[in-house]
Amino acid sequence: MSTRIKIIGIAPPTIVEAPMPLDDSLRWNSTHENNLAPRAHVFLPQSAYAKCVTHTKSDLENEVGGALIGQVRIDPNTERQYIFIQDILPALYTKAGQTHVTFTQDTLVHLNNEVEDRFPRQRIVGWYHTHPRLGVFLSSYDTWLHHHFFNDCTQVALVVDPYHEQGGFFVWQNDCELDPIHYTGFYEWSDVSDDSVIEWNNLTPQVDEAALELA
Known part of the structure; x- marks a missing residue:
């Protein structure tokens, strides 16, 4: 990625008190769950997911990206924090290639x-971008970017490989x-919809009763 990327300055989060919407949610697990201890869980509405899929599939040759819009919430019953992504904002006016996407000044405005x-x-509770044909991971520059511009413990990075229909969230861990x-x-x-709309084939639905309980 180009070192010319700049991201909007992030204000400290205002935490909203609201129960986790577990009754209306389906947990999707990655094969890496046992290796992680995330500081916050992520909730993604189907409507926001659909917009994300549309944007990330719009270019299978070059990277695209954008911002994740939502709230940091705390469940008053469990006192557990979670991130509720309510919408996405595709980044316009970018300069992109096969292995980079640059947010220009016009993008930030x-x-x-x-x-x-x-x-x-x-x-802004995080950011997303694509790795066409390359898989789901954070490059060294992605990691640098997240450390410098999304270093609040409630900010996440979503990486999508639209060619292979894969996606996953990178979340700050309990050890920071x-x-x-x-x-x-x-x-x-x-x-x-009452039926799932998730297309990413690297994630597995947790369909038993434990699916609606946090580890």
Whole structure:
């Protein structure tokens, strides 16, 4: 990735008190779950997932990216924090290639304006980008970027390989480390359909009763 990438400055999160929507969610696990101890779990509505898939599939040759918009929440019953991604913002006016995506000044202005105008009660809770044909991981520069611009413990990175239909979240761990190889799954929140809409084939649904319980 180009070192010209800049990301919007992130304000400290305002934590919203709300029960985890477990009854309307399906847990999707990665094969790396046993190696991880995430500081926060991720909830992704079907509507936001669909927008993400549309954008990440829009170019199978070059990287695309954007911002994840949502809230940091805490369950009053369990006192567990979680990240609720309510929408995505595709990054426009970027410069991209097969192994990089550059957020230009016009990109940052657009993202700032969109957040202020459309999402006054939300914040940027992370970012996403694609690795066409390369798999799901954080490169050394991705890791540097996350450490410098998304270093709040509630901010996540979503990496998608649209060619192989794979995706996963990279989340800060309890030891304040970021694992660039082992990614976690998420909770699919059913805001569109009672049936799952997830296409990523590297994740497995947890369908028994334990699916709606946090480890």
